[in-house]
Amino acid sequence: MRSSRYTNSPAPLSRKRGRRPGFALTVLAFLLPLAALAASQITWKEQFYNPHPLPKDLILPMPCGGAMVFRPVVVPADRLLGDRRITLGGQDERFTFAEGFRQDFLAGSFAAPGAAAGAQGGRLYYIGKYEVTADQYAALGPQGGSGACKPPTNLGRLPKTQVSWNEAVDFSVHYTEWLYAKAPAALPSEDKVRGFLRLPTEAEWEYAARGGAAVSDSEFIRPLFPMQGPLSDYAWFGSPDSSGFKPQAVGLLKPNPLGLYDILGNAAEMVLDPFRLNKISRLQGQAGGLIAKGGDYLTPPDAIRSAEREEINPFDAKGVKRSESIGFRLVIVGPVLTSPQRLAQIAQEWHDLPKSESALAGTQRLEDPLDEIDLLIKSTEDQALKERLTGLKTVIEANIATRNEQRNRAAVSMLEFGTFLLTRIKDSQAMVESRKKALVTLENAPTADPSRQLLQKSLTEAEATAALDIKYYRDILSQIVQEYPPKTIDDELIVLKREFNEQGHTHLLPYADLLQRNLAQFRQSGDLASPEILKGLR
Numbered sequence: 101m102r103s104s105r106y107t108n109s110p111a112p113l114s115r116k117r118g119r120r121p122g123f124a125l126t127v128l129a130f131l132l133p134l135a136a137l138a139a140s141q142i143t144w145k146e147q148f149y150n151p152h153p154l155p156k157d158l159i160l161p162m163p164c165g166g167a168m169v170f171r172p173v174v175v176p177a178d179r180l181l182g183d184r185r186i187t188l189g190g191q192d193e194r195f196t197f198a199e200g201f202r203q204d205f206l207a208g209s210f211a212a213p214g215a216a217a218g219a220q221g222g223r224l225y226y227i228g229k230y231e232v233t234a235d236q237y238a239a240l241g242p243q244g245g246s247g248a249c250k251p252p253t254n255l256g257r258l259p260k261t262q263v264s265w266n267e268a269v270d271f272s273v274h275y276t277e278w279l280y281a282k283a284p285a286a287l288p289s290e291d292k293v294r295g296f297l298r299l300p301t302e303a304e305w306e307y308a309a310r311g312g313a314a315v316s317d318s319e320f321i322r323p324l325f326p327m328q329g330p331l332s333d334y335a336w337f338g339s340p341d342s343s344g345f346k347p348q349a350v351g352l353l354k355p356n357p358l359g360l361y362d363i364l365g366n367a368a369e370m371v372l373d374p375f376r377l378n379k380i381s382r383l384q385g386q387a388g389g390l391i392a393k394g395g396d397y398l399t400p401p402d403a404i405r406s407a408e409r410e411e412i413n414p415f416d417a418k419g420v421k422r423s424e425s426i427g428f429r430l431v432i433v434g435p436v437l438t439s440p441q442r443l444a445q446i447a448q449e450w451h452d453l454p455k456s457e458s459a460l461a462g463t464q465r466l467e468d469p470l471d472e473i474d475l476l477i478k479s480t481e482d483q484a485l486k487e488r489l490t491g492l493k494t495v496i497e498a499n500i501a502t503r504n505e506q507r508n509r510a511a512v513s514m515l516e517f518g519t520f521l522l523t524r525i526k527d528s529q530a531m532v533e534s535r536k537k538a539l540v541t542l543e544n545a546p547t548a549d550p551s552r553q554l555l556q557k558s559l560t561e562a563e564a565t566a567a568l569d570i571k572y573y574r575d576i577l578s579q580i581v582q583e584y585p586p587k588t589i590d591d592e593l594i595v596l597k598r599e600f601n602e603q604g605h606t607h608l609l610p611y612a613d614l615l616q617r618n619l620a621q622f623r624q625s626g627d628l629a630s631p632e633i634l635k636g637l638r
Contacts, residue, residue, distance in 0.1 A: 164249035209434035228429030257349035318574035335365030343397035367427035
């Protein structure tokens with residue numbers, strides 16, 4: 101393997117010769133050189149490419165004095181082979197054939213600022229802060245930046261739609277080529293190799309849309325990312341009170357927790373992957389048309405969701421299909437194998453992987469190995485081989501039994517912890533109510549009265565404790581629902597209740613029943629409102 105195939109890109113201007121690969125820089129130090137470079141080539145007013153500047157924005161110049169803004173998406177993981185298991189999809193029965201919960205794995209191309217490549221601290225990729233607009237698409241031109249320039253307009257802030265998947269891919273290619281030629285140091289680099297632009301994978305898009313590492317596990321799997329206000333504050337959807345059934349200029353509403361605007365609604369967004377149906381926890385084998393994510397300005401409000409995925413036939417009777425409601429945004433990523441040294445580092449990490457993390461970890465399980473061994477036993481006439489296979493089957497049976505027992509005990513422990521959290525939530529909310537009642541008795545006391553101030557401080561602390569307890573409880577619900585099937589949960593709750601009875605903790609039985617109801621509701625809706633947590637507690 102020749103090293104030249106990995107080192108055809110010059111070192112970025114922000115690195116010195118001889119420095120170890122990696123971003124051993126602070127966030128500010130990392131972004132300032134790129135921002136300064138971009139600013140020197142940008143003549144558009146900020147309102148046309150970044151109406152809501154935020155810390156950590158990565159701004160790339162474009163032809164005609166334009167610009168495009170990207171947000172970092174951190175994926176907590178350690179080392180180069182580290183990745184994060186994420187839950188995609190949802191539990192809405194209307195859409196489970198396409199969107200049922202499934203597991204995927206994600207990692208970033210670039211070392212997070214402050215973390216050396218291959219070390220703990222997370223990796224990241226970048227995703228467009230806004231949908232690609234009509235003006236940005238026009239600035240690049242059909243020949244990749246050689247077209248006549250026109251000044252940006254408010255109408256040009258509409259998302260670029262009526263574009264085919266191939267045209268969106270071509271746009272990412274031409275934009276990358278223009279940056280390599282005109283502003284190479286503006287692109288983030290890893291191991292001295294520059295990144296490039298493309299459409300996001302579905303996992304990259306949905307992880308960012310849900311809020312990534314900026315939200316808790318229980319918030320991540322909800323139908324919508326956390327919102328401080330109604331859906332209409334964050335998404336343009338099909339309603340006279342929202343989009344008016346027309347596309348809207350990007351960046352007019354509030355962003356998601358990662359600072360991404362219009363990630364839901366307005367224009368649906370194409371991704372890199374082809375569409376496949378859901379087959380109960382995994383994708384079905386037939387790859388079909390295109391995927392459009394997130395809904396659009398025609399989608400009803402009750403159908404707007406992070407898991408939304410629609411198949412689009414790339415062709416119709418007229419040829420290539422273009423839709424008025426489908427656009428796109430880009431990501432910045434990099435190659436995996438950047439140098440012979442990086443390849444050697446990956447190979448060493450692979451060698452050091454624990455034996456239990458096999459190449460099949462996290463995938464759909466194969467056929468029952470015991471059935472496979474039975475078939476082999478029946479198909480062979482070699483008596484010695486039959487005996488060896490029978491012995492192997494006994495060993496596998498013992499290992500499976502041990503694994504199942506360990507899994508079941510872990511499930512009981514999680515359910516027990518959830519039960520105790522419910523008792524804590526009840527106690528913390530009772531503390532809040534008692535403080536509120538005590539304050540009522542002092543409502544006529546002066547504001548500066550020491551007793552009233554002390555009681556108000558105590559109330560504030562009690563409310564914070566109650567909120568934290570509820571957050572931990574939702575996280576536990578999320579983890580239980582993701583890790584264990586409903587039958588295992590129900591079976592092990594029976595075991596837990598038996599243990600409570602045997603231990604004389606019968607006062608915990610109503611909390612165990614409540615936990616079971618909460619889990620069923622959480623599994624169905626992906627959420628559990630605070631007032632619903634203790635509802636029906638006897």
